[in-house]
Amino acid sequence: MNPERAIPTDPVLLREPSPLPPAQRTGALRRWVPIRSLTAQDRKALATHLLALDADDRYLRFGQALSDAQILHQVEAMDFGRDEVFGIVNRRLQLIATAHLAYAPEAERIGRLAMAEFGVSVLPRVRGRGYGERLFDHAVMHARNRGIATLYIHALSDNRVMLHIARKAGAILEREGNESEAWLRLPPDTLASRFEELVETHAAAFDYHLKQQAQRVGELIEVVGEVREHLRREGGGSAQQ
Numbered sequence: 001m002n003p004e005r006a007i008p009t010d011p012v013l014l015r016e017p018s019p020l021p022p023a024q025r026t027g028a029l030r031r032w033v034p035i036r037s038l039t040a041q042d043r044k045a046l047a048t049h050l051l052a053l054d055a056d057d058r059y060l061r062f063g064q065a066l067s068d069a070q071i072l073h074q075v076e077a078m079d080f081g082r083d084e085v086f087g088i089v090n091r092r093l094q095l096i097a098t099a100h101l102a103y104a105p106e107a108e109r110i111g112r113l114a115m116a117e118f119g120v121s122v123l124p125r126v127r128g129r130g131y132g133e134r135l136f137d138h139a140v141m142h143a144r145n146r147g148i149a150t151l152y153i154h155a156l157s158d159n160r161v162m163l164h165i166a167r168k169a170g171a172i173l174e175r176e177g178n179e180s181e182a183w184l185r186l187p188p189d190t191l192a193s194r195f196e197e198l199v200e201t202h203a204a205a206f207d208y209h210l211k212q213q214a215q216r217v218g219e220l221i222e223v224v225g226e227v228r229e230h231l232r233r234e235g236g237g238s239a240q241q
Contacts, residue, residue, distance in 0.1 A: 034207035038085040047075045049095035097122040099135035145189045153182040
């Protein structure tokens with residue numbers, strides 16, 4: 001998603017997308033994946049993640065093959081106070097998949113349906129695990145709970161995975177040349193959706209804390225191993241003398 005492009009709203013006023021199928025957005029039978037809400041303190045990790053995308057992936061993610069400098073500029077300009085950014089981390093606390101839920105500025109919402117734009121990126125080595133769809137479901141939940149009526153997706157027509165996820169969710173798709181747009185009408189929030197967000201937020205925070213502790217223990221074990229190796233070498237040298 002390009003933060004410099006305004007989120008379109010007029011097309012949605014002319015359409016009435018089908019409501020989100022209740023059974024379609026339930027992922028209880030699937031393996032849970034912890035998803036964190038990122039903050040401004042995660043800018044460096046987010047930049048590292050996006051810079052790891054090659055030219056083709058950047059083209060699919062942003063609609064153009066952004067340079068490293070352009071990616072860094074976009075990350076620096078990202079408004080974490082207005083938008084929401086989600087991430088999935090591995091055991092090394094590296095971001096392997098992220099999603100950006102961009103909300104229209106307050107001034108653009110007057111007299112219009114509330115809308116948010118969704119964009120996602122997944123590192124090549126972890127694709128095929130359903131992370132993109134999990135992040136999409138997570139973003140839908142957050143958008144619903146914030147009173148968003150429609151989720152908007154702008155993607156290249158070559159981005160078949162993203163368009164498949166949108167179509168599977170019941171979105172209305174329009175294709176014009178090498179670009180496609182999708183609109184997904186969201187149901188209103190419920191007590192269940194808010195409770196789900198609360199549980200997932202705390203569970204993801206706990207998971208991240210455990211990974212932090214595991215990483216620190218691993219670093220400690222590595223240091224102890226280095227000290228023991230150093231002492232062994234020092235002892236061997238003294239014996240030879």
